[in-house]
Amino acid sequence: MDYGTWRGLFTIVLLVLFIAIIFWSYSRRSKKAFDEAANSIFDEDQKSESVSQESESKKDE
Template identity: 60%
Template sequence: MDYITWRSIYTVIVFVLFIGIALWAFSRKRKKQFDEAAKSIFEEDELSSTKQDNTKQESKNNE
């Protein structure tokens, strides 16, 4: 086998892996998990803003 044959085989393998990853990412089974992960960043923001508000109120009370 020469270099061109190996390169062709490598190209086919990478293409198959790409298709597999794309199917995995867009599968219906994963949609719920990905939606939860996408929304989790907003939950963290809400928690941190609540903590900051509580801290501001406590510092005002201590003055």
């Protein structure tokens, strides 16, 4: 096998890998995990706001 054949096989392997990643990322099984990860930043903001509100209410007492 010459260099051109190896390059062709490598290109096909990368194309198959790319298509597999696309199918995995858009699959219904992954949607829930991705949605949770996307909304996790908002959960952290709500937690920090509630902690700061609790500390302010304790200061007022």
